Each structure stands twice: as C-alpha cells, then as structure tokens.
Amino acid sequence: MADDSVTSKGQPGLGQAALFGLCPQCGGKTLFDGVARFAPRCRACGLDFAAFNVGDGPAAFLTMVIGAIVVVLAVVVEFTFDPPWWVHVVLWAPLITGATLWGLRVTKAALLVTEYQRKAREATGQDVREP
Secondary structure: OOOOOOOOOOOOOHHHHHHHOOOOOOOOOOOEOOOOOEOOEOOOOOOEHHHOOOOOHHHHHHHHHHHHHHHHHHHHHHHHHOOOHHHHHHHHHHHHHHHHHHHHHHHHHHHHHHHHHOOOOOOOHHHOOOO
C-alpha cells in the first residue's frame, strides 16, 4: 500500500471539510461563494471547483429525509398539543429552511471533497478495457 501522507499533507478530512466548507486541496475556508453555492475556484490555491460535478443528488435526498422528519414531528405535535395552525407555520417553516440550507452545504461539500480525494473524472470510452 502506497504512503499517502506526502500527498494528503495539509488537506482536511472529509468531515472537517464538509462541515466548515474547506478546500479539499489546501484546507482554506474558500469552498462556498454563497449560502449553498460553490465558489468558481479556491481563492487560496486556485483549485477549480467547477471541474467537479456534484449534481442535484443532495437536494433530492435532503427533500425526502427532511420532509419525512418534519411530517412525523408535525403529527406528534398536532396530536399531543393540538395547537392552532399558525404554530405549525412558526415551528416548521424555519426548521425546514435552516435544515435544508445547512444540509445542502454539508452534503454538497462532502461530495465535492470525495470526488477530489478519489480523483473522480468523467467517464470516456477510452477507460474501458477490452477482454
């Protein structure tokens, strides 16, 4: 097994990079340019973030998971406390918004860092081996 300590020196781990929006190459806090939008490139080391294809997978997954959790919590609150309808709006709208935005940042960053660490690239016909 090859020694990766030289190539990964200064690079953050997956969890740290995902939680704090760190560049997978230099560890600078430069991954995001907005709430959940990647910067075009790292301002510290120049790594091109546009070369990575994260796609819409995190958004679809988060919609299902957060939706299921909120529905269960809303049903429990409704049957336990029987609040007026506006209490549900006050409780669940900020929770859904915050959880979705935070979750998008973390999952998009985790996918980008994983692609970087595994040197993922677009598949072409040239990488198919003939038997």
